[in-house]
Structure formats: C-alpha cells, structure tokens
Amino acid sequence: MSDAVQPDEPPAGRSKLPLMMGLVLALLLGAGGFFVTNSGLIGPRSEVVGTDPPADLPEIAFLPVAPVTISMPGLASDSHLRFTAQLEVVSAHAGEVELLMPRIVDVLNGYLRAVQPASLQEAGALIRIRAQLLRRIQIVTGEGRVRDLLVTEFLFS
Template sequence: MAEAETPDEEVTPKKKSKLPIIIGAVLALVLGGGGFYATWSGMILGTHEEKVAEVTASPLPDIAFVPVEPIIISLIPGSSSRHLRFTSQIEVNKPMVDEVTLLMPRIMDIMNGYLRAVDVTQLEDPSALIRIRAHMLRRIQIVTGEGRVRDLLITEFVLN
C-alpha cells in the first residue's frame, strides 16, 4: 500500500520582526532629546540670558510696616490649649505711619477683644487663620480710617 505523504514540516506562520518597534523607540528618544536640547540651549525660543535680562522689577510701593505688640490671651479652661500668643505687623502707606502709630492703643483694643471673642475650636482650625486675619484687618481699617492700612501680617500665631 502506498502511504500518504505526510509533510515533515508543519506549516507555521512567520513571526513579525521587532525591528520596526526598536527603530521607533530609538528615534523617539533621539528626537525627544534633540528637542529638549534645542529648547534648553535657546536655539528655538531664544537664550536664557536674554530672558533674564528682560525681567525688570517694578519699584516697590511706598509702604512701611508698623509692629504691633505681642498679645497673649488666656483661653477657656478645658480646652486643649491654654494660651494664644499673637504677634503681627500692619502694612501702611508710608505717609500714614505716624497716624497709625498714634492709634495703636485702639488697634490693640480691637485685636484683643476680637481674639477673646473667637471660639477656641475656631482658633485650633488650621484654615481659620485666613478668616481671623480678614476680620481683624477689616476692624483695623475701620478704626484707622480708609486708605491708611493696606494689610495685616500675622508673624506669630501660637497655641500652647
């Protein structure tokens, strides 16, 4: 009997070459590095030195800072903290320094009164400092009159 011929080699599909992927990755790295160098060295967007030379600072406004005496407030018994130490400075227009300094006892009075009225839980809240600062600044501006005080800078706010 004649045996049917069986092919010795099985038909297998050819594997695709990985060469295009490797070439694509190498080209991406080379082009990315070249683009970075061209931008960094100033070939595309101008030199770094030109940009530094272009930056000019505008003159500072005519301001001064009036220091406020530190305030220490006793907190209610039973709270996690016993005292609040508060130190600040008031940013004023330079011609108004003497007038704001003259009103410092009134400023201290409203700051003391406000800080004593604030609830201890609000004082312990980290985000409350922004609200406290805004409320105190508004009260200071009312006492000193419009146009004298520009800002209130809190330099120390310690609960212990």
C-alpha cells in the same frame, strides 16, 4: 580521507552597518531637535531676562503691634493665646496709624477674646482670624492706610 581540512575562514559575523546607521541617525535627530527647540519652532521662545529694570517697590512701612496674650475662657487656667503681628502701611500714613495703635490693640483684644477655643484648632482658623482682624483694623484706621496684617506669632497653648 574525504574530510579535507579547509583553510580557516572567518566566522560569518554580523554586519556593523545597522549599528553605524543607528548612530548617524541618532546624531541627526539630536541635532535636529536642538535646532527646532533653540529656534523657537516648538515651545516658548526664550527671551533675554533682565532687559527692563525691575519696578520700584511701593512706598510701604511695617509697624509692629504690641504682643497680645489672652487667657482662653472655659479651658484650664494655663491655656493662653499669644498673638504678635505687624501692619503693612502706606509710608505716608505711618505716623497716623502709629497714633491709632492703642485702638488697634483694643480691637485685637476684643476680637481674640470672643474667639471660641475650639475654632482655633480648625484648619483655616488663622486665615479666617487674620482676615477678620485686618477688616476691623482698616475700619479703625480708615480705608487706604493699612494694606495688610502680617501675623508673626500665633501660639495657642
């Protein structure tokens, strides 16, 4: 019997050294990345938010414009455009603009009646109409009184 039984030797396994080195290296790289980022060496430096008080809001007021409903010419009798807006005005001039509200509504009616129904379905129609109306309102009220026209309803049916 030449085949002698040898005592049990543990099977040759892999060393755990590479796993431990990888874990230590990952921890070191993570800590180094945190330090570099937190110290501001890379990326924007974080500032404390809220150190300065916020700026005061401008002195403005919002004046509602009477809703305007217009039947659209050249279409079926049940086609209408409903337009509602508010004016952003300088507070000091709110009374003056309120006094001119009938003229403003007249300008709105005149311009919206002249708009072609086909142009209302274009992509930038509302932006273009808003800009045209704001310019006309500023002419009626005088420069520096009306800051913006806020369209709250624009319904074409």
